[in-house]
Amino acid sequence: MKKQVPVFKNNDYNVKIQDLTYQGMGVAKVDDFPIFIENTLPGEEVKVRVTKVQKNFAFGRALEWTETSPDRVPELDKAYTQTGIASLQHLAYPKQLEFKQHQVAEDFSKAKIDVDVLPTIGMEDPTHYRNKAQVPVRSVKGKTETGFYRQHSHDLVPIEDFYIQDPKIDEAIIVARDLLRKYMITPYDELQDKGVMRNIMVRRGYYSHQLMIVFVTRTKKIPMVDEIVKELGEQLPELVSIMQNVNQKKTNVIMGKSTKLLWGKGYIEDQLLGLTFAISPRSFYQVNPQQTEKLYSLAIEKAGLTGQETVIDAYCGIGTISLALAQHAQQVYGVDIVFDAIEDAKINAQKNHITNANFVTAKAEDQMQTWEEAGLKPDVIVVDPPRKGLDESLIEAASHMAPKKIVYVSCNPSTLVRDVQRFMDRGYHISGPVQPVDQFPQTPHVESVTVLEKD
Numbered sequence: 001m002k003k004q005v006p007v008f009k010n011n012d013y014n015v016k017i018q019d020l021t022y023q024g025m026g027v028a029k030v031d032d033f034p035i036f037i038e039n040t041l042p043g044e045e046v047k048v049r050v051t052k053v054q055k056n057f058a059f060g061r062a063l064e065w066t067e068t069s070p071d072r073v074p075e076l077d078k079a080y081t082q083t084g085i086a087s088l089q090h091l092a093y094p095k096q097l098e099f100k101q102h103q104v105a106e107d108f109s110k111a112k113i114d115v116d117v118l119p120t121i122g123m124e125d126p127t128h129y130r131n132k133a134q135v136p137v138r139s140v141k142g143k144t145e146t147g148f149y150r151q152h153s154h155d156l157v158p159i160e161d162f163y164i165q166d167p168k169i170d171e172a173i174i175v176a177r178d179l180l181r182k183y184m185i186t187p188y189d190e191l192q193d194k195g196v197m198r199n200i201m202v203r204r205g206y207y208s209h210q211l212m213i214v215f216v217t218r219t220k221k222i223p224m225v226d227e228i229v230k231e232l233g234e235q236l237p238e239l240v241s242i243m244q245n246v247n248q249k250k251t252n253v254i255m256g257k258s259t260k261l262l263w264g265k266g267y268i269e270d271q272l273l274g275l276t277f278a279i280s281p282r283s284f285y286q287v288n289p290q291q292t293e294k295l296y297s298l299a300i301e302k303a304g305l306t307g308q309e310t311v312i313d314a315y316c317g318i319g320t321i322s323l324a325l326a327q328h329a330q331q332v333y334g335v336d337i338v339f340d341a342i343e344d345a346k347i348n349a350q351k352n353h354i355t356n357a358n359f360v361t362a363k364a365e366d367q368m369q370t371w372e373e374a375g376l377k378p379d380v381i382v383v384d385p386p387r388k389g390l391d392e393s394l395i396e397a398a399s400h401m402a403p404k405k406i407v408y409v410s411c412n413p414s415t416l417v418r419d420v421q422r423f424m425d426r427g428y429h430i431s432g433p434v435q436p437v438d439q440f441p442q443t444p445h446v447e448s449v450t451v452l453e454k455d
């Protein structure tokens, strides 16, 4: 018999928030039927309007609070929640850190893996930390605007102060937006697939202060490009690189395949743990440099190197962890799927006079098998995969190589737990506590370091 859903769209209900989802939404129940509600916290009592009903759950909007949580702090700007750029802005920072610790602990406990999860290492000032922004450029009420999409939509919410980004990046976006307005460069229209400017990407070195702007365009030509480039340089003295990336596809992927230099050099440089890194537009680079130094120091410490070891750094990006490890190991092998990132990694090795690091462009899962077949015997494997975690074939090959230690840097506790379980099935156990590090304050994202050792 079809189950009757107990709530209806556009109806209001008085509910008590019971929990917080991994996405940071409050959960209330009506007759055991969950409603997910933004900007609400456990213990709060709210009147909620149901905005969307699905088979097994609904979404709602809090209209009024009859009881608020002592963990609540004032909301700074609704746009931060609407767009999801800082969807935990209403939760006091120490509680955000607890939420993240709890998140990791709960995922392990659901999988019945007994492990200690330490308190999350947080930031002293958990704002304005991001060293990179990618903002869509759209027409809103006939005006060229930059900002961010309302969650689950492609409606642009104009934003000038992004709260979690380096303020110099916010400033660069406004300067660029105003020049697009001045020279009447048409913003991209997604529905009609028309217009010139799709996105602006800005990166700024935390230590170096070097600034890069990348215009992502639908067209190969940007009208008035020389004037725009000249005025950008005049208004932003930290600029070292202006690039154009052309993306002619109807896609949510931001960057296209072709990138050309408009002015300056094709990369910025920045430092991490005393090493210098070149970072080009399409390469991954950790967005929170202050926390990254803590994260990497921890990963290096946990790797327990003496200078004699062979180490694999899978998903190495531009070689940041690899080169930091190379200073304490005999030989490091890094692999990443992005060609430009590996080119950066090779340049970065040279820049830092590191000769014991070798980098390959490949899928980590393929390369791990290639290394295994070639008889490579790493003492330590470091993995730092994207959110989807490790491919089972990588776990298989890595386990066959039988390293003493695997250091798992994870940005998604649920795939971490799945992968840890797979390593445990192949003769590994968790060694020591799991350490969450807050790379993304004001958002529900959780980063952590786990060490596995051979039984």
Ligand SMILES: C[S@@+](CC[C@H](N)C(=O)[O-])C[C@H]1O[C@@H](n2cnc3c(N)ncnc32)[C@H](O)[C@@H]1O
Pocket (backbone or CB within 6 Å): 284, 285, 286, 314, 315, 316, 317, 318, 319, 320, 321, 335, 336, 337, 338, 341, 362, 363, 364, 365, 384, 385, 386, 411
């Ligand atoms: C979370 S980042 C970590 C990068 C680097 N360890 C760092 O801290 O800067 C994940 C990296 O995995 C790479 N990547 C994604 N899928 C991959 C795959 N199948 N094989 C190898 N690398 C992959 C991305 O290009 C990205 O550089």
